[in-house]
Amino acid sequence: xxxxxxxxxxxxxACLILAVMTLPAQADTTADDAAMKDIIEAVRNGWxxxxxxxxxxxxxxxxxxxxxxxxxxxxxxxxxxGHHVEPEADAFKDFTLNFSNIETHVExxxxxxxxxxxxxxxxxxxxxxxxxxxxxxxxxxxxxGQWKVVHTHSSSRPVKR
Numbered sequence: 001x002x003x004x005x006x007x008x009x010x011x012x013x014a015c016l017i018l019a020v021m022t023l024p025a026q027a028d029t030t031a032d033d034a035a036m037k038d039i040i041e042a043v044r045n046g047w048x049x050x051x052x053x054x055x056x057x058x059x060x061x062x063x064x065x066x067x068x069x070x071x072x073x074x075x076x077x078x079x080x081x082g083h084h085v086e087p088e089a090d091a092f093k094d095f096t097l098n099f100s101n102i103e104t105h106v107e108x109x110x111x112x113x114x115x116x117x118x119x120x121x122x123x124x125x126x127x128x129x130x131x132x133x134x135x136x137x138x139x140x141x142x143x144x145g146q147w148k149v150v151h152t153h154s155s156s157r158p159v160k161r
Contacts, residue, residue, distance in 0.1 A: 024150035033104045035147050036140060038097055038114050043149070047097050050089030052081035060141060060148035068153040070134075091122040092130075099136065109142040117156055 039058045046054035058122025059065075061077040067084075074080035088095065100113040114137050121130045140147045 022106055025150040029106055032106050032111060032142075032147065036104045036111060036138070039140075039147060039149065040102060040113060040115065040138060044097055044099055046085060047088065048095060050086050052085050055081050055085060058147075058149055060143065062150070066151065078096050091124060093124050095121040111140040111142070111147065113140070117154060121157060124138050131159045133159050 039054075042054040042058060046052065055077060059077050059080075063076075065076050067074045067080045069084075074084055096119070098118045100118070102113055102115045104113045105111060114135065117132075117134045117136050118134045119130060119134075122128070123130070134154060136152060136154035138149055138150040141150045142148075
């Protein structure tokens with residue numbers, strides 16, 4: 001009976017030790033999740049305001065960087081901001097962009113997030129309505145304790161009525 005009690009006590013202690021050892025990792029994962037979701041929200045606001053500032057702050061600019069959207073692509077951060085993000089203010093009215101159901105995954109200093117997207121806008125040029133839903137993937141790399149976006153890929157299609 002004493003041996004059984006000792007074994008049960010040791011098993012409980014082992015479980016408690018393992019649980020305590022995983023607490024910092026869980027806290028880091030929660031902090032990483034929040035940091036990536038904050039970046040995605042800042043990027044969303046950058047799109048809505050046609051402001052490249054959040055992109056310059058949160059994207060890692062490097063030779064060979066590409067950002068893909070529904071078959072098109074921007075080569076490098078300057079191309080993304082100068083030919084896509086900032087000009088949208090002149091192209092759209094009533095522009096909304098939403099990211100939902102954001103899932104994040106962390107593997108050391110590499111991470112990714114997958115989000116559902118919803119885009120609505122009216123083209124200023126001809127009044128055409130855009131009402132698309134889709135998905136976006138963000139790839140992140142942690143540098144000096146900060147998550148940076150290294151690649152994005154989004155795809156959407158018109159909402160069927």
